[in-house]
Amino acid sequence: MEKKVLWINPVTTDLFDATFKSEFEKVKQPDTIIDVVSLSPAPGPTHLEYNCYEVMVMPEILRLVKKAEDEKYDAAIIGCFYDPILRAAREVTRKTIVTAPAEASLHIAATLGESISIIVGRRKWIPEMKENVHKYGFGEKLASFKSLDMGVHDFQRDHAETMRRIKQAVREAKEKDGANVIILGCTIEFGFYREVQEEMEIPVIDASLAPLKYAEFLVEINKKFGWGHSKLDGYQSPPDEELKAWQLF
């Protein structure tokens, strides 16, 4: 079953586009078409550590989601662990599935273990992410957030150092906080999960691979069974007349 999936890097740099694309190509299902886009390269945020950065790029993310539906993508993934504009994106699409890293990672983690630690870059990130953990229903399963004290653009700078810090955080999460499953809470923490997982014998969810697979899964049940985002209440689509009159897209 063909699955056309768009990964949106919601930052104004294509720095990671090629890497994501090539990583996704390795792990996608054979008949999945995966594209990766980022925002227009006008001056703008190259990371979304602050919620105000998210806000400034939200309309462009939303336009990309809308465009994804116009271009017949079956799913769009908003590639930031804050899961920005998930509700709005599900409103503007009528058929295209939308998911995001925290949602996907948490659903997987809650199936694989019972006590989840999330390894983040900075303490600053925690309150917004914690809000999402509770919103999705996994507050009781949250063991801890652990901060690496690194920014988004630090993760890939010195791999050995990042690896060292991740392992230290995972060790504490396991031993002190009682975690039995780990989420790497940023899409740019890619490339680390497998070594940590194998060496420390604990499932480690990668925040970019998880939503890709969750998207394929959601597309499959959508195509097979017609199961899509409910259009009754919170994800109801706006009337076409307003969209047109207000030239939102």
Place this chain on the structure above:
Amino acid sequence: MEKKVLWINPVTTDLFDATFKSEFEKVKQPDTIIDVVSLSPAPGPTHLEYNCYEVMVMPEILRLVKKAEDEKYDAAIIGCFYDPILRAAREVTRKTIVTAPAEASLHIAATLGESISIIVGRRKWIPEMKENVHKYGFGEKLASFKSLDMGVHDFQRDHAETMRRIKQAVREAKEKDGANVIILGCTIEFGFYREVQEEMEIPVIDASLAPLKYAEFLVEINKKFGWGHSKLDGYQSPPDEELKAWQLF
């Protein structure tokens, strides 16, 4: 104590600006300066019933908040009961207080009663608002949401009909849902609270008056005691270099 407060109508119409301004002038503290602005009249949403409408105007709201701080406003109120971009607004300001209708109304309601019903326009609004009720900590105190089956622009069209529906909803909230305090869950449901409150003998919180007063209160404790939004974690401000380099404002 002078308090300079900006009310932001986050819609692309100035339809309600004068009314709000004149209503606020009647009830503000003597030394409060209250200004009301709305968004630029370019084609755009004249109401925010859909989260995707919110998203499209979020950057402009954020810029207005930032500008409010530059223009020495002590407080900015984001005048929509969805409380859009509260986190981002508190990040970009370093001193200016930011609040919004649902936050203000819920804190008041939870002090005045123990079981809250929120009267909304449409069922569509409920999930996003319910998320906020839980986020702010008042989930246990929520008796019900009641829908009037009216859009934002219907409330002021036929006052008698709106009043009739509000009273019917409040009656059910009191009798069936066990509510003992009511919030009118839209800033445009203005002008109704007093008659309903007196006739039905239940406190009825108006969603535009509540945040004005809450803002004055927050400004006062900010000026007197230095109590402002914590800059430690979730409301930490972004670094100036990034703001400049990315030309966000």
Place this chain on the structure above:
Amino acid sequence: MEKKVLWINPVTTDLFDATFKSEFEKVKQPDTIIDVVSLSPAPGPTHLEYNCYEVMVMPEILRLVKKAEDEKYDAAIIGCFYDPILRAAREVTRKTIVTAPAEASLHIAATLGESISIIVGRRKWIPEMKENVHKYGFGEKLASFKSLDMGVHDFQRDHAETMRRIKQAVREAKEKDGANVIILGCTIEFGFYREVQEEMEIPVIDASLAPLKYAEFLVEINKKFGWGHSKLDGYQSPPDEELKAWQLF
């Protein structure tokens, strides 16, 4: 990617095995091998409406799960909406993924909507199922349970009557309880979801199709990324010596 999946009908009748098998064949991924087994036909429960019936067949279910691993199944699905022995099954397998209808349906429903109603056969079933809803983290998203007042073996007896009752229950769930996504809370409520979903415009999750697809998804991320049930705490496997000494399998 080959995925070998075993569906266990945890009842002492093969009444539904062929039907399930043929339904699954229609919707499985091309390279999935799906087998359906039921328990030995000794006198014993032909449905599990009572927890004591579950208990009496639990050892045999567990042995089937263990055997599934020995026979290189990638996943085993315990086909009852009470999700019996999920913890024990995840202990005895070291590699094979185990899932079940309620877990799978709830994760899907919580992604598609925000307020879930579960349509059950009898009121008797509710407390045990409600326990699971809370255990999995979805208590806040539960709109209601609706009982059809039918036993497991009634659902397929008079399709028109079952359909009539389901539609009536879904109508109430939507209109009175505020549900925006539905789960048919028994694997034997099969064959109804699509008509209800299309006619009533609300996602309706079928409790046998959901776990099949969730199993395929879990197998895929297991094979690709090594993500399996955490062996650290609650799903830790027992020592081989004890298993042997006690001849449990």
Place this chain on the structure above:
Amino acid sequence: MEKKVLWINPVTTDLFDATFKSEFEKVKQPDTIIDVVSLSPAPGPTHLEYNCYEVMVMPEILRLVKKAEDEKYDAAIIGCFYDPILRAAREVTRKTIVTAPAEASLHIAATLGESISIIVGRRKWIPEMKENVHKYGFGEKLASFKSLDMGVHDFQRDHAETMRRIKQAVREAKEKDGANVIILGCTIEFGFYREVQEEMEIPVIDASLAPLKYAEFLVEINKKFGWGHSKLDGYQSPPDEELKAWQLF
């Protein structure tokens, strides 16, 4: 707008009355009249660290609240962080607003930050205070209680020592417990908040200043909008006949 406010020191000593009065005079709104009273100097508790001490003075507190209404006070503040008899006080008043330190401090703290630590004198105080934190809805926002290991009458004995302990507790709250806003959980912990707040860069709520300002705020919305404690359920006033027949006041 004139606001006549009564602060009740619910202890049988006027030791702190003058200090509170003079501190309040400095920070009150210009047209607020603030009076401070304590209980009759008969032998009795000079602090309320034990709930049984509270109980023994509760009737006198209640009589003072009732008298406050007779004397046209707009608000009464029950000056102990256990918030004693808030419900009873709201019953016996028909118009006068009643608030208390924990309620006021928590509403403010939850608006300013997202993770609250409360600095108390002794571990003994924690269970009763924790009950209130949950009752008011802020359980999810509670980072920790930190004990200074000091009694109520120790706080003002050796200011340097008290300050040292508070700073140590705040440091731990910030660094280990993830707090981003602090409440000093006793009205007699006065005089410390500002230095701690400025030096440690975290909002520090003073438990005597907070309820004064919250009372002014509540009086203002009461006078302007008629918003007072709901008389429908939990704060319903008793019938006059019973009050008279039983000579309660």
Place this chain on the structure above:
Amino acid sequence: MEKKVLWINPVTTDLFDATFKSEFEKVKQPDTIIDVVSLSPAPGPTHLEYNCYEVMVMPEILRLVKKAEDEKYDAAIIGCFYDPILRAAREVTRKTIVTAPAEASLHIAATLGESISIIVGRRKWIPEMKENVHKYGFGEKLASFKSLDMGVHDFQRDHAETMRRIKQAVREAKEKDGANVIILGCTIEFGFYREVQEEMEIPVIDASLAPLKYAEFLVEINKKFGWGHSKLDGYQSPPDEELKAWQLF
């Protein structure tokens, strides 16, 4: 094992003392000594429907509890379903066990069923009782409160009418609210439980019999195993010097 138990009717009338005494004599364990006292007959509340009535008699209740310990009672029961001053009473006793109707009834109900309805006299009572239900940990098991629209002194006036209303309330609780166990939420609702229970086939907990038996149980484990109220934190006893200096008892 001798168990000396004091039932305190916390009202200024001995109207119900003899009845309680004689009912308790019928059901107590053979070696239990049960005494019933009420408050001094000075003008004062003859019921505690309002929290302010409770407050006015709290010191006398506390003195009776203290006296009970002095007179070697093994347990004191504070006979009102609001469970007044449970914490204070556990502080002032060092050995004597203290319990109360709501605590006892809820622990029993939560063991016998999974969904509890509480039949109260008036809607006014609900918020304070609901607070206790949550405080004790049984919020998730609460099906509903049902009000009979009767005051405390109405229950025994017209038995047929009271019975009729109780049955109607229980019927609704069972059928509409999903209750499977009932508590009669006032000690003066005595004499009704058995007929309702047998006729309606649902356990019906009587709020005066439950705490008597719970007290016997707690005394037994106290005498046998030394298990009494923890003196570490919330129930820590005050220092004798203060009790003496302040002449509290």
Place this chain on the structure above:
Amino acid sequence: MEKKVLWINPVTTDLFDATFKSEFEKVKQPDTIIDVVSLSPAPGPTHLEYNCYEVMVMPEILRLVKKAEDEKYDAAIIGCFYDPILRAAREVTRKTIVTAPAEASLHIAATLGESISIIVGRRKWIPEMKENVHKYGFGEKLASFKSLDMGVHDFQRDHAETMRRIKQAVREAKEKDGANVIILGCTIEFGFYREVQEEMEIPVIDASLAPLKYAEFLVEINKKFGWGHSKLDGYQSPPDEELKAWQLF
């Protein structure tokens, strides 16, 4: 009142039967008849540290419970702190009361203190036990689980070492986790509670004595007042025809 109670050691060894019997004889009520049985000595689990071990013996436990009712036992206690098959056991009995160690210990602990720590053998046990703590309603009162790093059969091997570890765990629970009441979370941790309790001045609940006394209590209210497990919903008994047809017992 005669109370006939059966303690079921749900393991395939009678190793502890005599000890339990003799300990119970010392503390039971005079007219209580207490019998202790274990499972058939066929090869099988001699402890239930793994949920899969529980599952394999569940049918035999259930048969013993059913037999207990046939033999006119008033109560059956399933003697493992995981409280296995409580629901099923309450279904198959129509009159006999069923309880278990965690349920009994938690109800007692929540009455005696406000913050509970549970001392377990291994970290492995925690998730399943934590599920029960939340299910019973005591999640908010849980201070911590502390692991002794010992298996079930280690507790009685070297009493001094076990005692040393328990005291160390209790010390940490009190000082670091804020516990004010302790539960020894395994029936085989017998013989230690009194010394720990007296030396460390904190109530310490023994997981075998607690359910014996709770059973006597439940039997007493059952015989006196007819209060038994609700047969309406979750504990409804299965129809006799099915039990017979399927030869389950």
